[in-house]
Amino acid sequence: MKFSIERASLLKAVAQAQSVVERRNTIPILANVLIEAEGDTVQFRATDLDIEVVDRAPAKVDRAGATTVAAVTLNEIVRKLPDGSLVTLTEDGASGRLTIQAGRSNFSLATLPREDFPVMATSDYTTNFSAPAPVLRRLFDKAKFAISTEETRYYLNGVYMHVADGEDGQVLRCVATDGHRLARIDASLPEGAAGMAGIIVPRKTVGELRKLLDDDDLQVAVSVSETKVRFATPDITLTSKVIDGTFPDYTRVIPQGNTRRMEVDAAEFARAVDRVATVSSERSRAVKLQLDEDRLILSVNAPDSGAAEEELAVAYTDERLEIGFNAKYLLEIASQVDRENAVFMFNGSADPTLMREGNDMSAVYVVMPMRV
Template sequence: MKLTIERGDLLDALSHVQNIVERRTTIPILSNVLLEATQGALKLTATDLDIEAVDSALANVSRPGSVTAPAGTLFDVVRKLPSGAEVELELNPESQRLTIAAGRSLFELPTLPAADFQTMTPDEGAVSFKIAAKDFARLIDKTRFAISTEETRYYLNGIYLHAAKADDGSAVLRTVATDGHRLALAELKAPKGAEKLTGVIVPRKTVGEARRLLDGLDEDVEIEVSDTKIILRAGRAVLTSKLIDGSFPDYARVIPKGNDKKMTVDNKAFEAAVDRVSTVSAERSRSVKLSVSNGRLTLAVNHAETGAGNEEIEAEYESEPMEIGFNAKYLLDIAGQIESSEVEFMFNDPASPALVLDPSDDSARFVVMPLRV
């Protein structure tokens, strides 16, 4: 194998695939990236056996071939080469080492045979649809913060992606995530073909890699979903992942229906006040008490060891006064997803979950469970 490639093109392709690679693995070849040189292009593939990332770049190939090389080391070497450099990659047939040459720089990396590298194959009967990259990125951003990190509840360790019916009966593509303490839901009009999508759980790592792939893209991406895999195609890049084999809970039962006590506050002021007051909250619970009455919201923390703090901000509220506690981090995560200048809280009582809404975006909803304070 021998080829010449522009350093920027190689770095872009490597950056899309090398994050998949596990730094610590008992299977040596999983630390490597597969390099396949064909006429006019270099294809790169990385996998951890659950996720596979593929990207390619234009290259001047003088000798086709394939090999695997250490992904992390190769990425670091290319990243540190001068911008705009022409990089020559060559597999030495005698030493079986990959030579990387650029200007006066010369590196040799160990390799493993390409034949030992495992790749994933797509499933038959997949649902396929196209969606604007920015729209799919929004569905991810609005919900991924609520993904559970508790491995024992593995079915919550991802985003639930499915087609659903909106209140007006139209078909929507919806994402939902919850960790049992909070829930985030986002939706948009279902793209053509997506109406047939039954619920699948996309793993947390896959969600992160997909979001990285979508960053800065202005074009449509193609998504294929089967019973066991999801495939995301964006330009030359392809991300394939296994799905979580489990049943996502009936989230509709968690979303409050009868919360009739409405509080409206300035979102930036609320976010800043929660951030300040929670500075003295106990590190484990991070609880903040909200005392709401007509025209006023008071946020307070009172802890015997860490201290006390309170702050008052203006609020629109016309129901009877109420006190309710929440985890400050959960409030800050939700506030970060509100695009309007104001945020609406719908309460029932101090022991019931609150519904949080964005006045400028009725396609996103958030639920947060209260704490005892």
Template structure:
């Protein structure tokens, strides 16, 4: 293999594919990126056996060929080369790849491409385009609530499914860790009708989110029973889906919360952050909300460090009400509110609370209370 290409093009493609490669691998071949030179381009592919990312970059191919080299090492080499430099990749036998740029020379150990795994895609039953900004927003509004608890693996991703909302076909994304739930939706893309409910793994969600940064075009989404494939420009990401049943989130979404509080989002977030400074991790970072006659008092009690409190003006009609929350969870949700005001809907101190934007029903959040 002999191939010459521009450093910035190679760096961009390596940046997309090398991220899926784990730092520690049971199988040495999984630490490598597959390089295939042919027909005026260099194809790059990396996988961790759950996700596979492929991208092509234009190149001058002097001799076609295929090899594999350590992904993170190659990425770091190319990253440290001069901006706009020319990079030459050339096999030295079957066991080494020579990387040359200007006066820099690197000899990298190769592994045979014959043993590089191929994440078979199978047959896709549903294909549809979705605007990159729309998909990005669905992910951004729900990703923070994905669970990290491995025993409940079916919560380790974002659940996406189709439903009818007021006669409008809608694509909804939901994530929960049992303490909070995030729900966001958009009008269904053309062609998504009849798609099965799927759970997209957390790592896949993170990689797709990075690919979508600054993207404005359409993303092509393809689904099978066990896999999902995203195509954006020249990047193709193929991933396994989580096999399991997502819980009936609608059952735990409050329907009769009638105590409403409207509060300035930024003022509230700043106050919660301030008083939670002395909150104890042992106590679950608990902050108490006490509402009375248009006033909200935020308070924290830490037996080891003392107390903190702060008062805010809010819109609240009932005579008085008290409830406690984990401060970090509360800040995570407030961070997703796009309107100036956040709307809280309470039932009682032991029931889930609804949080939404002022006048927007496209996103909804549920937060479980704490005893304080």
């Protein structure tokens, strides 16, 4: 195998592939990336047995072939090569080495046979549709902060993507929750997605998927089966197993009867929460919200380190209310708001609170209160 490729193209492809590779591996071949050169394209394939990513890049292929080489080492070498350089990769079957040459730099890396590399079994995808990258990016970006990290409730360790009934018909919906906060994001239902079975996309896959969705002009092809999900762009294909479990009935958690309405400038609110929370060193520091007519007082009282208080002008006309929240949860939810104003809907000091962006119901967040 021998091919030449621009350093920028090589780095982009190798970086995407190597990020899937687990740093601590008991199976040596899983630390490698499979390089396949044929025609005028080179493919870089990496897997951890749960996720597989294939990245394609244009190259001048002098001799077709395939080999595997340490993904992290290859990425580090390419990253440190000069910008704009042309990189030539040559595999010598006899020596079992891969030579990387760019300008006056020469590297020689050990390889492992391509036959040992595990390729993820293909799946019979029952649903196929495509969606613009910005739509998928919004669905997953706004939901992922609420993914649970608790291993015992493994079915919450991802984003639940499914078809649901919205206010104006069916929608494509992503939901994540860890029991303390919940995010529910809707988008218009893409053509072909109507019969899709609900799937739980694992946390690591959500992180890898984000790298595919930066280009606003891209259409992403999505394929879903009972056990796998695949996201494909012209250059990259990401295939992942889905979490084998049943996502709980989240609709029961979303309060319907909250009538006390507070509207506040989202950015101002987030900054104020961040400021008052500074005095407490606890991870689960509680912020108290005291609501009166058109006035909100945020306060933190940490007996060991001090106290803080800040007043904000808000739109609120209901009866007086005191309620406490984990500062981290409030900050994460407030930071999701793209519009100027955040609307909080309260019931009582012990009941879950609902938050949305203005009057837009396509993104709804729920946060459980804390005692303060």
